[in-house]
Amino acid sequence: MDLDESLETNLNTLKNMILDEEKIVTYISLSRDLCIHINKSKQLLHLFVRKIPKEYPDIKLNVNYIVSGLTEDSKARTTVCTEDDLKNLKTSFKIVFYEHVYSVNKGSPRTDHAAYLLVCKFDDFNLCAGLIKSSECNKMTIDEIGGLKENSRQTVTNGGLESVPQKKIKTESKSVVKNTQLENKIAPIVTENSKSKIKTEVVSPTKEPNNKQNNNHKTQKGIAGFFSKSNGVNKKVIKEPEQKPKAAKENIQLKDEEKTEMDVENQILKTKTSDKEESIPQKKNKILTHTKKSTANGRKRKRVLHVSDSDSDEEADPFAVKEEIKSESDDEIPPTPSANSIKITSGIVNPKKRRKVVDKTYIDDEGYVHTVKEEIYESYSENEDDKNVKQNVKEIKVEKKEISPKDKKSDVIMTKKKISPPQKGKQATLAQFFKKK
Amino acid sequence: MLFKVDSKPSADTKNENNEFEILDAERRTVNYADCSKRFYQVSRDFSQQYAHIYSARLNTFRNILIPIVKKRWSDKYKILKLCELRDKGTTCIIMGTLFKLQELKPSILRELSDQLEILPQPAKTHFVHDTDTLVLEDELQRIKLSGDCIDVNRVVTGVVTALLGSEDEDGIFTVRDVCWAGSCIQKPLPKLNDDRYIVFMSGLNLASKTGNHLFSLNLLLEWLFGFCGTSEYQEEISKVVRVVIAGGIYANQSNESTLNESDVIAASEVVDSFAAALSAVVPLDLMPGCKDPAGIMLPQKPFHYCLFPKAVEYKSFNRVSNPYECDIGGFVCLGTSGEPVRDVMRYSKLDKPLDVMKKTLEWRHIAPTCPDTVPCTPCLDTDPFTIYNCPAIYFNGNCDEFSTELFTGDDQQSVRLVCIPNFCETKTVALVNLKNLECYSMVFD
Numbered sequence: 001m002d003l004d005e006s007l008e009t010n011l012n013t014l015k016n017m018i019l020d021e022e023k024i025v026t027y028i029s030l031s032r033d034l035c036i037h038i039n040k041s042k043q044l045l046h047l048f049v050r051k052i053p054k055e056y057p058d059i060k061l062n063v064n065y066i067v068s069g070l071t072e073d074s075k076a077r078t079t080v081c082t083e084d085d086l087k088n089l090k091t092s093f094k095i096v097f098y099e100h101v102y103s104v105n106k107g108s109p110r111t112d113h114a115a116y117l118l119v120c121k122f123d124d125f126n127l128c129a130g131l132i133k134s135s136e137c138n139k140m141t142i143d144e145i146g147g148l149k150e151n152s153r154q155t156v157t158n159g160g161l162e163s164v165p166q167k168k169i170k171t172e173s174k175s176v177v178k179n180t181q182l183e184n185k186i187a188p189i190v191t192e193n194s195k196s197k198i199k200t201e202v203v204s205p206t207k208e209p210n211n212k213q214n215n216n217h218k219t220q221k222g223i224a225g226f227f228s229k230s231n232g233v234n235k236k237v238i239k240e241p242e243q244k245p246k247a248a249k250e251n252i253q254l255k256d257e258e259k260t261e262m263d264v265e266n267q268i269l270k271t272k273t274s275d276k277e278e279s280i281p282q283k284k285n286k287i288l289t290h291t292k293k294s295t296a297n298g299r300k301r302k303r304v305l306h307v308s309d310s311d312s313d314e315e316a317d318p319f320a321v322k323e324e325i326k327s328e329s330d331d332e333i334p335p336t337p338s339a340n341s342i343k344i345t346s347g348i349v350n351p352k353k354r355r356k357v358v359d360k361t362y363i364d365d366e367g368y369v370h371t372v373k374e375e376i377y378e379s380y381s382e383n384e385d386d387k388n389v390k391q392n393v394k395e396i397k398v399e400k401k402e403i404s405p406k407d408k409k410s411d412v413i414m415t416k417k418k419i420s421p422p423q424k425g426k427q428a429t430l431a432q433f434f435k436k437k
Numbered sequence: 438m439l440f441k442v443d444s445k446p447s448a449d450t451k452n453e454n455n456e457f458e459i460l461d462a463e464r465r466t467v468n469y470a471d472c473s474k475r476f477y478q479v480s481r482d483f484s485q486q487y488a489h490i491y492s493a494r495l496n497t498f499r500n501i502l503i504p505i506v507k508k509r510w511s512d513k514y515k516i517l518k519l520c521e522l523r524d525k526g527t528t529c530i531i532m533g534t535l536f537k538l539q540e541l542k543p544s545i546l547r548e549l550s551d552q553l554e555i556l557p558q559p560a561k562t563h564f565v566h567d568t569d570t571l572v573l574e575d576e577l578q579r580i581k582l583s584g585d586c587i588d589v590n591r592v593v594t595g596v597v598t599a600l601l602g603s604e605d606e607d608g609i610f611t612v613r614d615v616c617w618a619g620s621c622i623q624k625p626l627p628k629l630n631d632d633r634y635i636v637f638m639s640g641l642n643l644a645s646k647t648g649n650h651l652f653s654l655n656l657l658l659e660w661l662f663g664f665c666g667t668s669e670y671q672e673e674i675s676k677v678v679r680v681v682i683a684g685g686i687y688a689n690q691s692n693e694s695t696l697n698e699s700d701v702i703a704a705s706e707v708v709d710s711f712a713a714a715l716s717a718v719v720p721l722d723l724m725p726g727c728k729d730p731a732g733i734m735l736p737q738k739p740f741h742y743c744l745f746p747k748a749v750e751y752k753s754f755n756r757v758s759n760p761y762e763c764d765i766g767g768f769v770c771l772g773t774s775g776e777p778v779r780d781v782m783r784y785s786k787l788d789k790p791l792d793v794m795k796k797t798l799e800w801r802h803i804a805p806t807c808p809d810t811v812p813c814t815p816c817l818d819t820d821p822f823t824i825y826n827c828p829a830i831y832f833n834g835n836c837d838e839f840s841t842e843l844f845t846g847d848d849q850q851s852v853r854l855v856c857i858p859n860f861c862e863t864k865t866v867a868l869v870n871l872k873n874l875e876c877y878s879m880v881f882d
Contacts, residue, residue: 134464
């Protein structure tokens with residue numbers, strides 16, 4: 001009884017679909033829509049085709065049949081045809097395998113293949129009950145699909161990616177440092193690893209190229225001083241000078257701090273120095289920053305020296321940072337001809353002063369005249385010329401002092417005392433300055 | 438039996454309810470092994486010269502030919518290398534690669550000079566000329582051949598053979614007899630109790646702008662899903678154990694133009710849906726064709742998985758190489774998407790794909806014109822196109838029409854040759870019954 005009821009319900013639904021909604025109903029779309037077995041939908045359509053002409057003789061139904069059979073010895077054919085063509089078609093077959101209703105719709109007889117394509121798409125076939133299942137046609141797990149993708153990625157990455165970062169770093173390094181003399185000196189020392197090129201670029205503006213390793217040592221120790229308060233772990237990392245990638249990281253970090261304009265480079269380096277970059281903002285809150293300006297081809301280059309909190313100049317320094325930033329944005333920095341004559345502006349800058357590069361000549365002990373480009377601070381009022389000279393002196397002293405600690409082989413802790421040596425150095429150079437004059 | 442159903446006694450007495458019983462059929466399975474390792478492992482190093490593949494081919498076939506030659510001509514005649522030929526008129530055996538000197542063969546130099554001509558030359562598809570001559574080449578030398586034993590128009594460049602004859606005064610070798618490598622020994626074919634069918638199709642051309650064949654594809658899917666037909670017929674359809682698409686799923690070879698990127702992108706969704714739908718019910722092996730987005734050089738690597746995001750989820754979906762060799766239920770199936778056979782037809786007077794396939798079996802080489810006129814990667818150590826196992830089913834895709842023949846080799850090898858037609862034009866697929874190696878075609882229109 002239930003079966004009959006469900007049959008009646010389905011038949012009524014089918015009637016609505018064909019007669020009222022005027023849809024094209026195929027045996028597959030019926031099975032999909034009513035969620036019945038495919039063979040049941042065929043039976044239903046057969047029943048419909050028999051009943052409706054009796055109940056509604058005025059209604060014209062377009063019934064299409066699918067028929068399959070053997071045409072020649074080893075050739076078979078499956079086709080869809082109208083009711084009228086069915087008999088003729090069957091006579092053309094040697095053997096008929098089967099025939100049954102394919103589709104029913106209201107209207108005059110015609111076979112509309114395009115309409116059938118719209119009624120049933122490839123994805124709908126899986127939704128019908130009655131398909132032949134196979135034990136081999138199971139879906140893969142997510143892990144297996146991931147493994148498939150991993151395997152293909154590995155074959156790609158083994159060949160491709162190794163060369164890419166080197167190229168990137170090389171091209172960027174070339175664009176950044178072009179005309180520094182020191183780069184030529186350091187070039188023979190550069191290893192195969194392109195990261196070492198960055199090291200040399202970092203080294204060149206401020207250091208004398210004594211020894212690559214020494215430089216690494218010093219930069220490491222210099223950088224270690226930056227990390228001494230913020231992150232103890234990094235110290236240990238830095239204390240291994242032999243590990244090139246880590247050394248590269250430190251140098252890269254230093255460069256990050258110097259060259260804020262090198263965005264692309266920073267992106268690559270950020271991936272490697274993610275840990276250390278996190279410690280930088282912490283340091284900035286606590287540590288004094290001396291900005292140095294070394295120029296190459298008219299570009300601004302900033303070097304930030306991190307000095308610890310324990311020094312006496314701490315009170316004046318935080319203000320210096322702000323002042324420095326303001327002045328730097330306004331003034332233009334001329335290019336640096338050589339390392340010896342690189343001017344490094346101190347952190348103590350009077351905003352009222354204006355920085356200017358001037359050629360200064362002096363006669364050395366042997367009687368030779370040397371012309372050196374120096375930065376002079378000129379105030380807006382003429383009365384402060386003397387102060388300018390003094391500040392000028394300070395600048396030069398700072399520059400020399402910054403070179404000297406790196407020459408010394410000091411420990412990590414020594415970097416804390418970085419401010420004090422410059423002061424001593426200033427005094428020494430001040431005397432020298434006066435002697436020469 | 439799928440193709441030998443007895444006709445029903447009378448249309449009036451058939452009982453629909455019995456015919457269309459609710460049936461939950463389970464698809465039969467057979468053992469399967471992919472034997473195309475040598476095609477996957479070809480190195481893609483293009484710094485090598487193509488000469489290496491010829492020397493590898495010659496070395497392999499020399500080892501194959503020596504016992505065959507001894508068996509055929511006994512030990513009467515010496516096997517000499519071309520550089521050892523000294524005595525004129527002495528009958529001896531030489532082995533080497535045949536090279537056909539063809540006047541009409543496309544040459545890049547001629548193409549460059551043609552560009553300077555005012556009148557454009559008509560595009561040629563057949564490069565056979567009456568003045569074609571044959572030359573035998575080994576590692577060091579080559580020698581011209583003459584004689585009626587070898588028909589110049591029925592061989593192509595790249596076939597390795599052994600020739601019995603003698604060198605005459607002019608330095609031309611007169612051929613008295615030819616010995617081809619022949620089909621290798623075939624593994625004994627397993628005997629099956631029940632029917633097991635493999636469906637072969639090719640040239641689906643789903644990236645085409647016309648859609649005449651799309652409804653036929655729907656009918657094909659309905660047939661493979663087991664939707665159409667009586668319960669008895671559905672039971673028979675469950676014996677289809679595998680479907681092999683021999684290239685051309687994106688574009689078939691009859692297309693003059695090549696596919697561009699936008700066509701591939703537009704078609705990829707349909708192709709993926711079709712492959713996923715098919716993989717859901719039957720194990721599917723998908724080979725690339727020469728116009729498909731898989732590289733043109735043979736052996737073609739399988740399609741990339743990213744083209745089939747839905748289909749790749751199914752374990753039954755296999756992306757395979759072109760050429761493709763596999764073992765299905767103990768039956769070795771070997772075939773290509775059609776490029777080598779078409780190329781042999783272009784450079785010889787063999788005009789039927791079945792004849793070419795028989796010749797390739799006789800020469801024991803799937804693609805003798807590689808790398809001369811069929812694009813191929815430069816292989817170093819071995820020639821991957823050598824036939825090592827005599828197949829039970831040897832198929833060739835993207836043909837103009839369906840044709841099949843049961844080829845019997847010299848050593849009683851039994852090979853079912855199947856020329857799979859372009860589906861988009863003929864709407865035909867091929868079925869092979871593993872029980873008796875019978876082959877049928879099914880047209881959906």
